Amino acid sequence: MFKYNYYCFLLLTIFNCIYCLNAIAINSKQQQNQTLDLSDSFIHICGGLDGISILSDCYYYNIHTNQWQSIQSMSTPRDDFNMISYDSKLYAIGGYNGNYLNSVETYDTKTSQWKSIASMNIIRHYHDVTVLDNTIYVCGGEYGNVVFKSCEYYFKAIDEWHFVTAMATERRGLALVAHEGYLYAIGGDNANEYLNTMERYDTVSQQWQPMANMKYTRSYFAAVSYLDKIYVCGGFGNSDWKSCETYDPQTNQWTPIASMLSERASLKLIAFDDKLYALGGRTIDDHILDTVEMYDYKSKQWLPTTSLPKHIKQFGASVITKL
Missing domain, CATH: 1.20.5 (Single alpha-helices involved in coiled-coils or other helix-helix interfaces)
Known part of the structure; x- marks a missing residue:
């Protein structure tokens, strides 16, 4: 048994x-x-200035097919604005179209339609936007020759914008980056001088704290969170408009990296598929670019790649994934 x-x-x-x-x-x-399948992720660009007109055009680029395709245009032409992706939608925020704007519109990839949502509390252009902890934040910018240090966030559940603690420094042409649970407000200018300063916002304490300065002053540049660091490139200031540097939050230090192939201000910097893409912008002699270059993290070099559908600067760009 x-x-x-x-x-x-x-x-x-x-x-x-x-x-x-x-x-x-x-x-x-x-x-x-x-x-998520990267074949369903696309780089989107909207608006900007082509040297003649303020644009409302929008396009997306699929790196796997190497093609740009147009989508529905924004309802409002926008220059000097910024755009962010969140929850399978694009958010086009503020800017200028002959009038200075506080309006916001959102593009739904499921319906392929733009619609207006609540406007920001104040008119802003030359500001920047980012997403942290499922919340859209906007900081800085300018209106009526006044440079702002104010910040606000979008309360999606009730379609309202609310102010948060203001930055310590007035900034326009800044970069606002969400990285490892913090907001970083970087560079820009205050209408009197270009800045290399950076401050960090803690959403728990609701306080801004000064952090390490960049190697160069920069305004109307581009920045992005990429892997475990913050990357910045180009812009007005005391660099040659090609320079790039990285910030390591573990050491609180900035380190130069390879310069871009072209001088660029009013550009966009996109992190996608383990690479960085520097898009468009303008040169020192105000030649508006349609070129794109790619930074390969492994080789640590910039390489030329596809072109934009138009020569544009001061446009919006973001990566969105169709879920």
């Missing part, structure tokens, strides 16, 4: 192990199926 029970126990144990292994395999396969 004991021998019989032992064999039954052994068979039951083997059966349970096989069942568990199958369950793990099925769960692993389901998790793999839930992983």
Whole structure:
């Protein structure tokens, strides 16, 4: 009897192990199926200035097909504005179209339509936007020759904008970057001088704290969170408009990296598919660019790649993934 029970126990144990292994395999396969496919991610650009007109045009670029395609234009032409992606939507915020704007519109990839949402509390251009903890933040900018240090966030649930603690420094042409749980307000100018200063906002304490200065002063430049660092490139200031540097929050230090191939201000910097893309902008002699270059993290070099559909500066750009 004991021998019989032992064999039954052994068979039951083997059966349970096989069942568990199958369950793990099925769960692993389901998790793999839930992983986002980069073929459904696209770089979007909207608006800006082509040297003649303020634009409302929008396009998306699929790096896997190497093609730009147009989508519905914004309802409002926008220059000197900024755009961010959040929850499968694009948000075009503020700017200038002959009048200075506090209006906001959002593009839904599911309906392929733009619609207006609540306007910001104040008119802003030359500001910047980012997303931190599922919340859209806007900081700085200018209106009526007044440079702002104010910041506000979008309360999506009730379609309202609310102010948060203002930065310590007035900034226009700044970069606002969300990185590892903090907001970083970087560079810009205050209408009197270009800045290399940076401050960091803690959403828990609701306070701004000064951090390490960049190597160069920069305004109307571009910045992005990429891997475990913040990357900045180009812009007006005391660099050659090609220079780039990285910030490491672990050491609170800035380090120069390879310069871009072209001098660029009023450009956009996009992190996508383990690479950086520097898009458009203008040169020192105000030649408006349609070129794009790519920074390969492994080779640590900038390489020429595709062109934009137009020569543009002061436009909006963001990556959005269709879920």
